[in-house]
């Protein structure tokens with residue numbers, strides 16, 4: 001492709017609305033343009049990168065034995081009524097009517113549609129296992145689309161669905177996808193982790209997320225330094241230290257006593273006032289679980305992990321109640337709320353139940369209780385692992401030390417079980433001719449999000465550093481002597497030779513100053529840059545520069561095409577092991 005003819009308009013200024021680097025650089029490099037909130041046009045450069053990712057995904061899904069199909073984006077409401085999800089989802093599911101006043105939604109995912117296909121097309125155990133996938137636009141009406149392609153309302157997803165005769169067969173399909181995903185993200189040249197994850201409302205029992213490591217990632221994952229354990233913090237299991245299980249003789253339990261503690265609405269204030277530490281205080285927070293107030297107890301120096309809370313309460317939504325809401329709903333004095341004789345449902349993190357002679361709110365303004373002992377003075381409706389894991393906790397598998405890092409979720413695979421096949425009667429005949437329900441799995445990759453995540457992980461102050469497998473072009477040739485016919489002829493031949501070697505090449509043939517050509521080449525992040533200018537005129541040499549580490553080498557013009565083709569092919573081959 002010739003730069004002078006391509007629709008690429010780079011920009012120096014950082015767009016105000018872009019809050020994360022990938023959004024800024026995708027706009028500045030002329031890869032995307034915003035149509036409206038959460039909706040983006042992929043300009044040719046951005047589309048080329050998207051297509052590279054799509055090709056890698058398609059190749060590995062096919063290699064894993066999956067079959068590609070394409071479902072409609074518009075979905076009839078009745079399938080969602082069969083699965084029970086038509087009413088389960090709120091405004092994030094964009095619903096509308098057609099001219100006959102029939103209800104539809106824009107597909108945010110396709111469990112219902114694919115299960116309808118399965119129940120019509122699959123009838124015998126001999127046809128299973130089968131894995132069907134598509135690469136297609138999804139729509140989720142996010143309330144606040146942000147971060148460009150990272151959280152758009154319309155995005156490109158590969159979604160796959162597996163159908164098996166049994167749970168153990170489904171585990172095999174799951175493992176096949178886990179392996180395929182590992183290959184996909186290795187081939188993209190991205191640093192990633194597969195982590196145990198919460199399955200959320202999709203149903204099913206088991207899931208893994210594939211995270212691209214980047215400090216701007218919205219997700220936090222915990223990994224063990226000693227073993228392979230890795231989990232999203234929403235799921236990571238907190239194990240209590242052995243000391244926690246010790247029981248103390250009743251004589252050591254103080255009496256539960258009310259004390260005046262004026263002006264101590266926070267854990268730190270009451271700890272200071274009573275000369276104890278936050279570890280001695282029971283923190284009582286009011287959450288709304290599906291709009292029901294619930295008191296949640298954690299040790300004073302801990303944080304609640306809301307996804308763990310949601311799971312323990314089996315709630316659709318949980319959120320921390322604002323102070324005035326808490327007061328209105330419970331008539332309890334915020335800052336002095338505690339577990340003893342609390343008039344609402346109460347659940348506790350497991351660690352709270354090991355506390356002895358703790359401090360807690362007295363449910364009376366300006367007062368706290370000391371000598372509070374769980375079990376004797378209060379009994380929660382439920383106890384579980386509710387708190388945010390920390391680097392001070394030990395690995396739940398090997399007791400090793402843990403590390404917390406940020407990540408961007410780019411893939412998520414689920415053991416779905418029979419949630420949809422049961423609801424929609426997707427059954428097959430087994431060897432004995434008996435009707436059995438198919439066991440499903442579903443597997444997603446946010447293809448457009450991977451492009452953004454790749455930039456979050458690979459950029460510098462000069463712009464994007466595309467990993468070679470995702471780069472819109474592998475090589476950019478800068479013609480610095482466009483007034484010189486010989487130089488133009490030399491760049492033209494180099495361009496044709498490299499394309500002849502199967503490379504994706506961008507020829508910068510613009511009548512621009514060398515400086516702006518260098519800046520643009522860095523900004524759009526093309527992995528290899530070849531300069532044809534004075535050095536070629538004088539010594540017949542061209543300079544090739546690697547974008548990632550800035551290393552350069554001078555090549556005799558005659559060897560340039562074959563040498564660079566080999567560099568590119570060797571780098572790609574190294575990632576395809």
Ligand code: 9G3
Pocket residue numbers: 089092093094108109110111140141158159160202412414442443444445
């Ligand atoms: C909805 C809306 C948003 C949603 C869903 C449904 C997420 C929904 C979970 C999944 C699970 C997997 C197949 C590919 C991989 C992910 N957001 N999920 O089901 F109606 Cl509005 O999509 N689906």
